[in-house]
Amino acid sequence: MLRPAANPARTPRTASFVPLIQREIERMIGTGELTGGTRINESTLALRLGISRGPVREACRALEQIGLLRSELNRGFFVREVSTKEALDLYDIRAGLFGTAGRLSAAIITTVQLRGLEELIGAMDAAIEAPDIATFYTLNNEFHRQVVVASDNDKLIELYPLLEAELHLFRRRGLVLPGSMRTSNDEHKAILDALRQSDGTGAARLLERHILAGKARFLRTLEDDSATEARPGPLDPRQSRSKDR
Amino acid sequence: MLRPAANPARTPRTASFVPLIQREIERMIGTGELTGGTRINESTLALRLGISRGPVREACRALEQIGLLRSELNRGFFVREVSTKEALDLYDIRAGLFGTAGRLSAAIITTVQLRGLEELIGAMDAAIEAPDIATFYTLNNEFHRQVVVASDNDKLIELYPLLEAELHLFRRRGLVLPGSMRTSNDEHKAILDALRQSDGTGAARLLERHILAGKARFLRTLEDDSATEARPGPLDPRQSRSKDR
DNA sequence: TTGCCATTAAGTGTTGACAGTTGTCGGTTC
DNA sequence: GAACCGACAACTGTCAACACTTAATGGCAA
Numbered sequence: 001m002l003r004p005a006a007n008p009a010r011t012p013r014t015a016s017f018v019p020l021i022q023r024e025i026e027r028m029i030g031t032g033e034l035t036g037g038t039r040i041n042e043s044t045l046a047l048r049l050g051i052s053r054g055p056v057r058e059a060c061r062a063l064e065q066i067g068l069l070r071s072e073l074n075r076g077f078f079v080r081e082v083s084t085k086e087a088l089d090l091y092d093i094r095a096g097l098f099g100t101a102g103r104l105s106a107a108i109i110t111t112v113q114l115r116g117l118e119e120l121i122g123a124m125d126a127a128i129e130a131p132d133i134a135t136f137y138t139l140n141n142e143f144h145r146q147v148v149v150a151s152d153n154d155k156l157i158e159l160y161p162l163l164e165a166e167l168h169l170f171r172r173r174g175l176v177l178p179g180s181m182r183t184s185n186d187e188h189k190a191i192l193d194a195l196r197q198s199d200g201t202g203a204a205r206l207l208e209r210h211i212l213a214g215k216a217r218f219l220r221t222l223e224d225d226s227a228t229e230a231r232p233g234p235l236d237p238r239q240s241r242s243k244d245r
Numbered sequence: 246m247l248r249p250a251a252n253p254a255r256t257p258r259t260a261s262f263v264p265l266i267q268r269e270i271e272r273m274i275g276t277g278e279l280t281g282g283t284r285i286n287e288s289t290l291a292l293r294l295g296i297s298r299g300p301v302r303e304a305c306r307a308l309e310q311i312g313l314l315r316s317e318l319n320r321g322f323f324v325r326e327v328s329t330k331e332a333l334d335l336y337d338i339r340a341g342l343f344g345t346a347g348r349l350s351a352a353i354i355t356t357v358q359l360r361g362l363e364e365l366i367g368a369m370d371a372a373i374e375a376p377d378i379a380t381f382y383t384l385n386n387e388f389h390r391q392v393v394v395a396s397d398n399d400k401l402i403e404l405y406p407l408l409e410a411e412l413h414l415f416r417r418r419g420l421v422l423p424g425s426m427r428t429s430n431d432e433h434k435a436i437l438d439a440l441r442q443s444d445g446t447g448a449a450r451l452l453e454r455h456i457l458a459g460k461a462r463f464l465r466t467l468e469d470d471s472a473t474e475a476r477p478g479p480l481d482p483r484q485s486r487s488k489d490r
Numbered sequence: 491t492t493g494c495c496a497t498t499a500a501g502t503g504t505t506g507a508c509a510g511t512t513g514t515c516g517g518t519t520c
Numbered sequence: 521g522a523a524c525c526g527a528c529a530a531c532t533g534t535c536a537a538c539a540c541t542t543a544a545t546g547g548c549a550a
Binding site: 013014015016018054057058059061062064065066071073074085086089090092093095096097099100103104153154155156159163 | 258259260261263299302303304306307309310311316318319330331334335337338340341342344345348349398399400401404
């Protein structure tokens with residue numbers, strides 16, 4: 001399950017537990033095995049991984065910094081829940097950064113990279129025809145990732161996925177609108193064109209709008225939900241004082 | 246020096262050591278007490294703060310995540326050094342985020358906040374006349390901070406200073422060009438105008454350029470330095486083995 | 491002297507234990 | 521029956537100790 005050198009208890013110090021645990025917790029959050037609001041039981045988790053609490057705490061402390069966990073004095077670490085306000089804030093930040101990525105990429109993107117994006121767009125078209133939402137979702141993520149990577153800005157390449165991961169902690173997950181796939185891929189095509197022409201400002205504007213369009217869809221989904229759900233009320237009295245938008 | 250409840254050893258658990266230590270190390274880096282490349286001696290630091298190594302390690306792990314420290318297996322934590330490439334990358338990211346902050350702020354900034362910015366600009370003019378570089382530096386930082394705060398984007402408010410802090414880890418510090426103060430404040434005035442007119446795109450463009458102008462000055466300083474310094478060579482073969490001060 | 495190897499001191503990575511806090515459960519009182 | 525109270529269990533925050541690695545030192549051979 002973990003075991004850095006497949007070593008039961010005695011450790012030839014070839015790797016630290018901490019990054020492994022960190023990735024493991026990230027994975028558990030990613031798969032929904034750990035869901036928003038739940039507490040991390042240090043002892044149990046340590047036991048389950050066959051190690052002691054020290055490294056687990058260090059990993060949690062790291063995850064707290066990147067926004068996946070939060071800590072409460074004498075109560076430990078909790079999987080963060082992202083409020084509506086925070087989710088919207090994250091969209092704005094991502095829009096800005098993604099635009100920046102595009103501006104930078106436009107100037108230096110290689111033909112190979114352009115070809116890669118083109119292929120992804122083609123694959124997404126196919127996924128739309130199928131229709132195969134899951135595949136589209138994956139390809140779409142990959143498209144975004146490749147644009148960021150093309151910027152050759154290492155810090156950005158590191159930072160951008162963190163913001164996306166944090167967004168996944170929003171209460172209701174999987175807000176994919178099947179109807180939006182086609183327009184979304186149209187936007188991808190426009191973006192690709194701008195990148196092809198080394199049009200930095202154009203690409204930046206398009207990429208920014210691409211994310212903001214996602215934000216708008218997100219908002220619409222929220223409104224639909226709250227209309228359907230017969231007013232969810234002030235549920236969850238503890239936690240998240242969040243003015244929620 | 247630390248002591249969360251002025252308590253020598255027995256702890257009425259009213260606050261955790263970790264955030265305190267974290268801030269303490271941040272402070273030490275900020276003041277230059279800890280300089281780039283130096284190793285953090287966990288035992289010594291713990292002893293000096295009158296606590297054990299556990300909390301110190303947790304704090305270091307957190308600081309690693311935000312980019313102020315890096316870790317090396319079996320050698321512990323080191324104060325990070327930011328390469329020229331990374332510094333330039335950071336400028337680009339800050340430019341994008343600062344622009345975003347401006348776009349958001351323009352829509353919602355209050356007259357009180359505008360007044361605050363105006364006063365800062367006035368104070369900076371005075372500092373230029375003096376001339377008082379240190380004061381200008383502080384006021385300038387405050388101006389930037391207030392623009393970001395006006396965006397009301399909490400995540401951005403949290404993120405932006407982290408990037409600035411990381412930039413301070415660049416090898417040579419204090420790259421302030423006295424000559425640039427006047428043009429810099431002129432840019433501030435243009436920014437303020439755009440914000441006053443709720444011109445989001447205009448403010449965004451100006452703010453972005455403001456940071457990129459800083460980047461350009463930064464670059465020029467580098468070139469000047471490397472010209473004067475008799476060619477430093479392909480420095481940084483890969484991360485200072487650092488003889489630890 | 492110079493280069494190499496064993497020795498050793500210094501310091502990290504991890505553990506297990508302890509003290510203190512939070513929350514729960516049953517009993518008691520109103 | 522509901523509100524309060526105290527004991528108990530579960531768990532966090534911190535510590536001290538141990539195992540292991542790194543790098544510094546000194547002796548020895550060439």
